[in-house]
Amino acid sequence: MAWSPDILVYPFLFIAIYFESFLLVTFLSKPAREQRKRTASSDTPKVAIIVPCWNETTTIASTVKSLLALDYPTDKLSIVLVNDGSTDDTPQAMAFFADNPQITIIHKENGGKHTALNAGIAASPDAELIGCLDADSFVESDALREIVTCFAKPEVMAATASMSVHKPKTLMQRMQYAEYVFGIALRHILSSINGLYVTPGPFSLYRASIFKELGNFKKAYQTEDMEMALRTQRAGYVIENALRARVYTKAPATLSKLLAQRTRWSSGFLRNMLYDYRGLIINPHHGVLGMFILPLALSSIGGSIIIFLVSVVLLGQRVFDGILVISGVPISYAFTSHQLSWFYFPANSMVFLGAILMITTISFMFVGKRLSRTPGILVPNVIVYVLLYGYTAPLWLMRSVADVARGTHRAWRY
Amino acid sequence: MSIFVRNALIALGITILVMGTVAYAVHYTNQQRLSEISRMQTQLSTDTLSLETQFALLENAPCEDISDGTSFSQELSNLGDRLSFTEGRLGSDDPQVLELKKEYALLEIRDYLLMQKLSTTCHITPVVTLYFYSNAGDCTACNRAGYALSYLRQTYPRLRVYSFDYNLSLGALKTLIQVEKVKPQLPAFVIQGKRYYGFTSLDNLKKDFPKSLFATSTATSTVSKKK
Numbered sequence: 045m046a047w048s049p050d051i052l053v054y055p056f057l058f059i060a061i062y063f064e065s066f067l068l069v070t071f072l073s074k075p076a077r078e079q080r081k082r083t084a085s086s087d088t089p090k091v092a093i094i095v096p097c098w099n100e101t102t103t104i105a106s107t108v109k110s111l112l113a114l115d116y117p118t119d120k121l122s123i124v125l126v127n128d129g130s131t132d133d134t135p136q137a138m139a140f141f142a143d144n145p146q147i148t149i150i151h152k153e154n155g156g157k158h159t160a161l162n163a164g165i166a167a168s169p170d171a172e173l174i175g176c177l178d179a180d181s182f183v184e185s186d187a188l189r190e191i192v193t194c195f196a197k198p199e200v201m202a203a204t205a206s207m208s209v210h211k212p213k214t215l216m217q218r219m220q221y222a223e224y225v226f227g228i229a230l231r232h233i234l235s236s237i238n239g240l241y242v243t244p245g246p247f248s249l250y251r252a253s254i255f256k257e258l259g260n261f262k263k264a265y266q267t268e269d270m271e272m273a274l275r276t277q278r279a280g281y282v283i284e285n286a287l288r289a290r291v292y293t294k295a296p297a298t299l300s301k302l303l304a305q306r307t308r309w310s311s312g313f314l315r316n317m318l319y320d321y322r323g324l325i326i327n328p329h330h331g332v333l334g335m336f337i338l339p340l341a342l343s344s345i346g347g348s349i350i351i352f353l354v355s356v357v358l359l360g361q362r363v364f365d366g367i368l369v370i371s372g373v374p375i376s377y378a379f380t381s382h383q384l385s386w387f388y389f390p391a392n393s394m395v396f397l398g399a400i401l402m403i404t405t406i407s408f409m410f411v412g413k414r415l416s417r418t419p420g421i422l423v424p425n426v427i428v429y430v431l432l433y434g435y436t437a438p439l440w441l442m443r444s445v446a447d448v449a450r451g452t453h454r455a456w457r458y
Numbered sequence: 459m460s461i462f463v464r465n466a467l468i469a470l471g472i473t474i475l476v477m478g479t480v481a482y483a484v485h486y487t488n489q490q491r492l493s494e495i496s497r498m499q500t501q502l503s504t505d506t507l508s509l510e511t512q513f514a515l516l517e518n519a520p521c522e523d524i525s526d527g528t529s530f531s532q533e534l535s536n537l538g539d540r541l542s543f544t545e546g547r548l549g550s551d552d553p554q555v556l557e558l559k560k561e562y563a564l565l566e567i568r569d570y571l572l573m574q575k576l577s578t579t580c581h582i583t584p585v586v587t588l589y590f591y592s593n594a595g596d597c598t599a600c601n602r603a604g605y606a607l608s609y610l611r612q613t614y615p616r617l618r619v620y621s622f623d624y625n626l627s628l629g630a631l632k633t634l635i636q637v638e639k640v641k642p643q644l645p646a647f648v649i650q651g652k653r654y655y656g657f658t659s660l661d662n663l664k665k666d667f668p669k670s671l672f673a674t675s676t677a678t679s680t681v682s683k684k685k
Contacts, residue, residue, distance in 0.1 A: 061476055066469035073461055237462055332462040369601045372660040373609045387494060387540055391487040392547070396480040 056347030092171035094164030100179035110182030129154025194284035210292035222429035229412030235285035267312025310444035352438030
């Protein structure tokens with residue numbers, strides 16, 4: 045048979061099926077099962093939650109209120125609001141909480157998120173655990189107790205929560221809702237084998253001693269949360285996940301905003317991997333992360349781009365050929381010329397493998413939502429995800445690869 | 459063995475199993491398609507033989523008892539569509555596809571000959587078109603020509619189209635090409651005994667057909683597909 049570009053897709057489909065099979069087996073393995081059985085802690089170590097803010101007038105109040113509503117002794121929980129040189133009314137919004145003894149407010153020159161976090165760390169000398177919460181996110185009342193449980197073992201230096209999109213409205217937010225609940229399952233499974241390489245801004249906690257041992261947050265190509273997680277892993281520590289510690293975040297509402305956010309994430313990942321943490325990749329000393337997760341994460345970027353480009357080429361070819369063939373013949377004939385019969389079902393390997401991948405991914409979404417008890421309706425959002433994700437994700441991946449190749453550094457918000 | 463290594467090996471086993479199952483399912487579906495085509499061809503072969511026998515038996519007054527074969531032509535066309543679809547999936551060099559194409563071409567030639575006899579004896583006046591195409595990449599207009607012909611055949615039931623792969627290695631087809639004096643300039647059409655080469659548009663193709671075809675036929679909306 046003649047060469048066709050779809051041959052390029054099969055190696056990546058194999059890798060994707062392998063990865064999802066691995067997730068399934070690991071989900072059923074003992075460490076993940078035991079994680080699911082874990083109940084919220086009655087221990088109450090001293091915790092400081094840092095909220096870095098830059099122009100967050102509209103969201104900061106609900107973020108702080110959700111922290112104040114946490115089911116945790118007030119004398120053990122402090123909240124540090126760091127105004128990173130906001131140019132809007134964020135200082136006034138913060139001032140509303142100035143009288144609360146649990147809250148410390150810091151105003152500083154704009155220096156980037158990592159500097160705001162470091163200012164918060166410096167202001168929390170007594171804390172045993174230090175958490176971060178982005179100012180566009182808010183937590184469930186039991187989230188802190190759930191996440192504190194992760195620190196029972198001394199080798200655990202960080203823990204992540206189960207993030208989801210709060211009340212998605214636009215198509216982009218709906219797509220992200222489905223993506224985030226898949227992420228909940230993914231994070232739960234990978235954490236059971238210490239395979240996490242990001243401690244996201246929305247409610248990750250760190251043992252305070254890690255900052256003394258490994259240093260504070262760095263700019264790290266605007267992905268300070270990823271860099272800190274990679275540094276923690278490189279030092280041989282463990283990053284845990286609290287499945288039922290729910291945190292809700294405000295997701296980008298439009299494609300352009302989403303592209304901006306994801307380009308930052310993906311290019312940050314690539315730069316961290318290629319420049320600063322190359323030594324982790326295919327390094328048996330870093331176990332599952334080095335030998336499996338990071339190589340797969342890197343190959344998935346190439347795979348997504350190749351699959352996208354091949355589908356665009358094939359689709360373009362078909363549309364072009366189709367238009368050429370039917371030109372001149374009444375258009376109505378095109379709609380009567382296909383028989384409804386099993387015979388014409390396009391049963392090729394790519395269709396079958398794609399369907400298997402999609403079904404597995406959707407199953408993990410349901411699992412993630414159910415196990416974390418994340419609120420919201422999944423089905424319509426899954427439909428949006430199925431229709432849009434395959435055509436949007438490659439856009440930011442291609443842009444990230446191009447940025448890294450050309451050495452382009454974009455601003456945080458643009 | 460660590461949990462990671464164990465899980466990685468189990469996952470590899472599952473992946474190989476999934477890939478193998480998918481490969482088998484695709485192969486099985488293609489085999490089912492080929493069986494379906496073979497079954498249809500056997501049925502049509504029997505029908506052709508029956509029609510020929512019927513014709514021989516009623517030699518003196520055959521016309522009252524033999525239909526004009528419109529439904530038969532439709533079946534033949536459906537079979538062609540399926541064969542064309544299967545060829546697209548398995549490739550034009552697949553041995554089973556080639557074998558079925560040869561059988562199909564033979565079936566078409568037999569029906570063509572029978573139709574010639576019927577039209578002479580029974581004064582049936584179908585508009586017969588022989589269409590020669592190529593899948594060897596040397597005929598850029600063949601897909602368009604095939605689609606336009608399918609449209610005409612569906613719209614004007616009096617039109618009988620017999621499609622042949624010019625490069626098919628089949629003695630009977632070579633003879634037909636020789637008898638009809640069709641040159642290797644594809645796509646080629648033999649319409650009511652006259653030869654035409656090339657395809658530009660449906661309107662131009664229509665000019666090669668007798669006007670009576672468009673004047674007396676009733677448009678239909680039967681389904682079809684390009685060959």
